[in-house]
Amino acid sequence: MSQPSATLDDPILHASPEFINNPYPTLTRFREEAPVFWSEKGKYWIVSKYADIQGILRDLHYEKGLQNSKMLNPVVKMLPPVKEAIKSRSTWVLNQNPPDHTRLRSLVNRAFTPTMVNSMREHIEAIANRLLDEVAAKDEMDIVHDFAFPLPVTVIAEMLGVPPEDREKIKAFSKPLTDGLEPGFDLARMTRSNQAVRDFEDYLRPLVEERRKNGKNDLITALVAAEEQGDKLSMDELLGNCVLLLVAGHETTVNLISNGILALLKHPDQMELLKAQPALCVTAVNEFLRYESPVQTVRRMAAQDLVLHGQKIEEGDVLLLLLGAANRDPDQFPNADQLDITRADNKHLAFGSGIHHCLGSSLAEVEGQIAVGTLLKRFPNLKLKSPKVEFKFPFALRGPKELQVSF
Numbered sequence: 001m002s003q004p005s006a007t008l009d010d011p012i013l014h015a016s017p018e019f020i021n022n023p024y025p026t027l028t029r030f031r032e033e034a035p036v037f038w039s040e041k042g043k044y045w046i047v048s049k050y051a052d053i054q055g056i057l058r059d060l061h062y063e064k065g066l067q068n069s070k071m072l073n074p075v076v077k078m079l080p081p082v083k084e085a086i087k088s089r090s091t092w093v094l095n096q097n098p099p100d101h102t103r104l105r106s107l108v109n110r111a112f113t114p115t116m117v118n119s120m121r122e123h124i125e126a127i128a129n130r131l132l133d134e135v136a137a138k139d140e141m142d143i144v145h146d147f148a149f150p151l152p153v154t155v156i157a158e159m160l161g162v163p164p165e166d167r168e169k170i171k172a173f174s175k176p177l178t179d180g181l182e183p184g185f186d187l188a189r190m191t192r193s194n195q196a197v198r199d200f201e202d203y204l205r206p207l208v209e210e211r212r213k214n215g216k217n218d219l220i221t222a223l224v225a226a227e228e229q230g231d232k233l234s235m236d237e238l239l240g241n242c243v244l245l246l247v248a249g250h251e252t253t254v255n256l257i258s259n260g261i262l263a264l265l266k267h268p269d270q271m272e273l274l275k276a277q278p279a280l281c282v283t284a285v286n287e288f289l290r291y292e293s294p295v296q297t298v299r300r301m302a303a304q305d306l307v308l309h310g311q312k313i314e315e316g317d318v319l320l321l322l323l324g325a326a327n328r329d330p331d332q333f334p335n336a337d338q339l340d341i342t343r344a345d346n347k348h349l350a351f352g353s354g355i356h357h358c359l360g361s362s363l364a365e366v367e368g369q370i371a372v373g374t375l376l377k378r379f380p381n382l383k384l385k386s387p388k389v390e391f392k393f394p395f396a397l398r399g400p401k402e403l404q405v406s407f
Contacts, residue, residue: 010039010046012297012320015395023296023395024337027325036309044299044318045311050329050349052308053321058354060098062300062319091240101355107226107233108241109359117362120155124367127154128374136378140385143403144258147375152253152367156246161207161218170246173200177243178251178397200246201239208238219245245360252294253364255399257371260288262403264372265384267339274341275376284341285368289327290348291339296324297396298352323349324398379407 011019011026019026030037030048037046047053056062096104131150135141149171157170176196208220215221223238264271274280298321306313313319327348330336351358358364376382385404392401 008034008037010037010041012046012395013039013041015393017390020391020393020395021389023324024328027322027328030322031325031329036311036313038311039320042320044320045308045313046320046322047308048322048325050326050332053323053326053349054353056300056319056321057298057349057352057356060355061303061306091234091237092244098355104233104237104241105355105359107223108245112359112363114362117366120363121366121370124151124155124370125374127151128370129378132374132378140404140406143261143375143405144254144400145402148254148257148261148371148399148403151257151371152364153250155363155367156249159219159249160242160245161211161216161220166203169203170200173203174246174250177247197243200243204239204242208235248358249360249363251397253367255294255397256285256288256364256368258399258403259292259294260285260368260372261375261382261405262389262400263288263291263339264376265382265405270339270341271376271382274372275380278373278377280341281369281373282365283343283346284372285365286346286348287339287341287343288368288372289350290333290343290346291327292398293324293327293348293350294398295350295396296398297322323352382407 008029011023015023027048030046035047035049035052037048039046047056128147128151131147135146141147153171153174154167157167162170173196176192177200204220208224211218211221211224215225220238220242223233223241226233264274270284274284300319300321302313302315302317302319304315327333327350328336332347333343351361351364383406385406389400389403392399
């Protein structure tokens with residue numbers, strides 16, 4: 001492997017607090033100096049330009065899944081936490097390639113039709129108002145823990161069919177599950193993530209069996225019905241994709257809402273514009289997704305030898321795609337580092353692209369629009385309590401640890 005730039009180093013593994021809190025100067029350097037960069041530490045290629053990432057996401061020569069990746073040498077693959085992680089994640093539609101991806105996505109996608117998502121608007125707004133009612137008398141709140149976290153977890157738990165009394169259990173599963181998505185193979189983190197997968201699947205099994213006997217209007221019932229109608233959705237696939245829906249349908253939306261509110265608080269002119277023109281919430285949410293992408297990195301694997309920016313990428317090589325860097329690429333977005341809630345033709349990559357475009361994107365957009373719109377309507381005098389806001393580690397899923405505001 002050749003090294004494109006001797007002055008750059010992989011900032012993502014063991015990322016510094018400075019990078020976590022403001023990665024964009026570093027991401028700009030990668031785009032400008034080494035758009036295709038071999039990380040010796042991570043044993044993957046880092047790709048940072050919009051056009052390259054969009055092309056890779058749409059090109060089936062770049063595959064999902066790490067089972068055949070050279071990133072994992074044979075010894076590492078034999079480690080129990082790694083074997084377990086590969087086995088459990090291989091059932092996720094997110095990590096499948098055609099034709100299995102096509103079959104699984106057609107099943108899971110039934111929960112996210114535009115009609116179904118739009119039918120949930122009033123209910124999501126009611127949840128948002130109820131959460132704000134609980135803090136209204138305090139004159140202050142933590143946006144993350146009091147609002148952005150409970151809103152989407154309540155929505156996805158209801159969609160799955162989780163009883164209200166078990167919602168706290170679902171919340172507890174989320175953090176270790178999402179930590180397991182970070183690049184690199186930290187065995188302790190992977191072990192915690194695997195345990196969360198096992199615990200959540202153990203919780204789901206009796207719920208699945210109960211739905212076989214007494215179906216309800218929820219996603220688990222829909223997936224059980226699909227299995228029994230001969231679509232060959234195995235129990236492992238059913239459970240695995242429920243795990244995926246918890247991760248994808250919750251943590252990323254928490255970050256979308258938190259990042260969006262923080263961006264407005266740091267750009268008061270944009271906040272005033274949105275309060276004056278609430279209809280701008282649609283373009284505003286897409287701008288939040290671009291400006292501070294909730295998902296910063298995704299992986300692909302080369303299915304054959306390829307050349308990108310003069311770099312030879314060999315079959316089995318892993319590519320780490322920096323969505324946050326792509327979404328700040330000035331070649332695609334004029335004034336890319338500027339927040340503009342009126343930005344038109346905003347073709348951000350926050351939801352990916354191609355066949356793996358986020359199947360819950362329409363739900364996330366609606367949740368973001370309702371959350372931001374309801375919050376500004378209820379508390380128009382929203383203010384940051386402290387200008388210093390720290391972002392969560394790890395880096396792959398980006399959002400503030402907490403967001404203390406007064407109103």
